[in-house]
Amino acid sequence: MNSKLYKYLVPVMLVTSFSGCELVDPTEVTNPNLTEEAILATSNPMSPWIRGIRRQLALVSNEHVVLTEIGSDNYENAQTFYNQNLDGLTIRPVDSDINDFQYSLGRLREMADYGLNTINEVDESTTPEQIAELHFLKAYSFLLSGEYFSFLPVDPGGEPVEWPALLDSAIENFTLAEGSSDALIDAAATLGKARANYKLGNQAEAVQAAEAAIVKDPDLIYYVEFDQTQTPVNTAQTAMYDRGNFDDLQVLPRLDFLDPKYYNRGPSEASPVALFKIEEAHLIISEAQVADSDLVGAGNTLKALVELVESRETSSFDNDQQDRTEREPGSRPDSTDIAVAASPEDPLVEGLVLYRKGENINVPTISGTSVDKERIDASLGSIEEALELIYLMRQEIFIGEGRRLSDMGVRLVISEVEYLANENIDEDHPGTKPVIPPFIDAIKDELDAFDYDQNAKTCIITHNINKILSQNSSSDLVLPFH
């Protein structure tokens, strides 16, 4: 073959060789991740889906607990990268932590709905217990939404729904979860109904559900679990126990003996967070009794509660790294011989502060309280006193569980991202405005304030929020039975 022919042949060969690309098939790319279609075609997608929602519950807890604990008087954010706005109750739609909280709640609800609608349809092996758990988790999304927001959409991009309706939806879904053969879900759903009715001020329904819950499980405790090795770890544990160079969440001195509720349990175990525990039923019943002026009955209920609390486990661990505080060591009470007063008008009380630099500390990791039966007897002189006591116990028992800020009557806002990306909401919607009771708003910069005299070993907290709550029990924003 002469070279001229070659010259003509080569370009033709080169061009035609392009079709040979098929042999190596360069366009064959396989997504290593699983498409929705592929997942729905698997044999039993419901089980891993429910585990995914439980994992989402852990993510909800991580968004909810630290944010609202900082907002309450329980914890002060002494220069950390956790939310800084809430400490002074600066509640803005632009706050990304508030947005993340909403997102986690929306996702929990949507995941539950997807399980109930889409997966339930394709997975014939779905059990009634699984359906009940989906309703239960969906109900919890509505419950937290109704406790912490004035309005939130209940559908993707939907119109905002006011909080009583959110709580009604919670009750509706808790009811659907009741009767599950999973006794824990059954009892927790009943307690969930009590909690939603309590917040709504439905005293009779709340008490009825609380009593039913006690009957179902007198030791009820429903935990959200975390995964220490694979994540999500418990953010509250990180915030309250672990120390980086500037992670320094500080507890109100009169609650020092309860901190930290979460601690390092080793490389493969995270401290769980309680979402529902039967202590709440007793607290609801006692508050209803006070509302009915049955102070003696309330006293008895609270004494039973103290016994329950005392029966709960405590944990002993090393807390040497806690400096109270790192920025100014020794600027906060850090020893057992320091007496703390809940306010300048309250007595100095010893035994509320732990010494952390010596032996292991012993901390209640489910429920703890400084209140004993004598204190209960001494606090039944008036409704106001009794309510202050109940709210002190609520505060102590629920510390670290993200409940206090709601008890203080504070409601967060619809986030900027929601109203920008949701055509059903505009910037002026009432849901974008925070709710802070005026008696809290007036002292919002001093919620965590105290006067500590290092020499006299006394610490006087500026405001006794429990007293302020009981004094304002007639407000629509707090103490729902009053």
Place this chain on the structure above:
Amino acid sequence: MKRALLSLALTMLAVLSLMAQSRTVTGRVTSDDEPEGVPGVNVSVKGTMVGAITDIDGAYSLTVPEGSNVLVFSFVGFLTQEVTVNNQSQINVVLEEDVRLLQEIVITGQGEGIEKRRLPITVDRMDEEDIYKVPVVQLDQILRSNMPSAQIRLGSGQPGTTSLIRSRGPISAAVGTTPVIYVDGVRVDNLNSAAELSLETGGAQSSAIADIPVENIESIEYVKGGAATTLYGADAANGVIQIFTKKGKSGQSRVNFETQLGSQVGTRDYLFYQETGDIIFRPGLQQSYRLGVDGGNDNVTYSFSGNLYGDDSYRYGVEQIRRNFRGGVTAKVNDWITYSASAGFSSNEFTRDYNANSSFGEFGNLETVARWGDLTTKTPSELDSISTRIRRTIGLTNVTERVRRFQNSHQFSFKFSDKVSSRAIFGIDSRSNKQRDITTNEQLIQRGFAPAGATDRGTIDVFERNFFTLTGQLDFTWKEEINSFSFLTIAGGQFFRNQDEQIQINATDVTEGSISINNAGEKSVEDFLSAVTNYGFFVKENIGFRDKVFLEGGIRLDGNTAFGSDIGLQVFPTFGAAYNLSDEEFFRDALPTNTISRVKFRANYGVAGNFPRPFANDRLITTNTFLGVPSYTFGNPGDPTLKPERTATTEVGGDIGFIEDRIRFQVTWYQSLTKDALFSAPFAPSFGLGNQLRNIGEIENIGWELGANFVVVESNDWNLDVSLSYNTVKNVVLSSGGAPEFNVGGFTFLGSFVKEGETLGYFRGNRPDLDSEGNLESVTPNASIGSPIAPTFGSMTVNTTYKRFNLFVTGDYQTGGQTIAVDDVLRFFAGASTVIPENLQSESFVDLAALWVQSSDYLKIRNIALSYDFPPAFLGNSMKRLSLGFNISNPINFFKADVDPEVSGAGFGTQNSFGGGGFGYGTESMPRTYLGTVRISF
């Protein structure tokens, strides 16, 4: 008789002439710059196929056949000369430089090289001499200060870590600004940010740019994005860097040996406490040995270079070793097929320390007061004690990375005729890197992160990434001239496939002393796979009229597996025009070259793209292991209409030269508009869905690029060249399609965000409004408080030669942008802020965010290199060249902020994301390096 004598003489002459025609002609080709001889000059006998190439000494020899009498001497960059042979047997030629440097050939990546004068765009180019004038360790360092309209900022002083490389403005919120990089026509890994998975060691992240072998480079071209890169396809909107390696020159073999020895010293200019430098820094040895061999004959040429490099850095706990080699060969298969190939290998080992956003970063811990308090108040013995503890901690730190990389390129060139040629290119880049972080109980106890006696806290984290890319290209070039018209037609196709596999293993409860994850109590593993194939077809036509006016048009069609299922081939068009006014006779007649030597106008429009992250179009369910078993959740929401973002760039400019090009200016105005910009904006939280890449944005960049070059002195003994550049960019996000803003770097309280009406990656944070006494009156939440994109930047080089001495100085600057003094935020936590006034010390740092935004203006001298070439008389016969050099890197820095405005501890983004940088955070700057160099050629 007279007549007879005349006849005899004529006959003799004719005989002599005839004898001369068959004579061998020899000679030497020299130039003013290379009086010892110019190698590689093409010497041909006009009208024949006879030719030769000059050897290393510029010598040639050829036989002039009968009937021919003219030799043609041609070489790139010089005027072609024709010399009549007559009866000469020795013809020496002195080549004259072509003052019309616009005729410089550039390889725009598609088809054969093209004369710059034909192009309606600008291409920045560095040749070998520029590249190796300063010590060469990694590519971004080479480019820094040397590319007049590109900006390169190195993210940290830790070896092998990320940088910001950009020309013009950032055109995408979905990818970084790093250009696509080709080595000999083959794409290479250009990941210049954290990988999808990677170890959390703070801020410094391993970069694939940092370990591209920099051996044996002949030239580097930087084609700015947009209009010029249309034909590079669906991801070339950020521009293209092309590296061409040496393939050798025919002639006697040359052996080059270079050794560099010197010292690295920590840069203290930016330190808050000089004590930090005393504790962390220590001078380190830097050494480099490079051996190169090249040579060949008319049919085969070869070139090889190998380099061993090591440094102990400038501080405790950080060092690197690099072993690189690259070889290239060109062979004439026959008179119309040429094969050339290059292969490079690098093996790098880096030892790094934690920095930036890590409480293990001891540099940051010192500078931010966070852990050790105010160092100025410490007694010498306290400082000694801190120093001992920190050095011991760093000694226990064990963060290492090993990178192995192999690249090769094969090119067949076919010259079918003088008019038609073709190239077939294929090659690969295979890069594997492994990072490992061993944290022992001892280390944690030493750091105070575990109680004394702890035995169950030890961890080993391992990250491996294997990247493989395959490129194949076939193109045809057809050159035709018809009357006053010249046509250059290029058509072809290209495909590439990227495969990126990552795996991360976290082992906990590791038995003390183990370096293997086998000895762990618990292990968790995560992997990541990304694969994408892009295929495109292109055609380009460059039409010249009277060799002065050029019109160009082209189109590329691209398909890509990352496009949504509803998206077919994408069309990227380009067209432009260039007019070389100074080549017009009327112009030349009116203005001789010693007045205005050159005037060229050019205008171009082109569309280039960035394709979406692979698989971003799919709707996914994500599996997570939760409490030991798999769990499902919503994954990527998916978008079947996902397509590439498209950046349309219009550029208009001109080049003008005065006094035989001793003064040259280059001016370009550009406007680029990215439509369908890929935004990862959030959905409303009520959807409960993660972010989805969507084609909803619009980004605009407008700017000027001004370059100037002055030949201040030009004489036999002394030459002085000064180059300056000044670039502007005005960047704005025109539209976010109504979506809320989203974070692309930094922190929640003070981060880098993308929002309609703002600069891409603008700084967002609360702005305190102060009363007349400086007390906090109110707070503007989420205010726009700055931008990491400096709207003005440029570079300067001074190159002066006196006899055999050469001094080369480079520097660059930026103005108008901002950086965040994150270090001081942490000092604020410790009550030691120097930025926040005393009366605001009790306010929340969130509300003070804007006060930490500072000017990122800087002027930095990057290199001062002095070298001396020994004269040939000194060297004798055995040595061809001996030069000595001395170089100082990073000697002088002018800046305004409390941190180095160049480094960034956060904000470099991760894989497939935009990062603007600008967060000065516990990060060491590039060290000052003092180096001596000896270069020998045999």
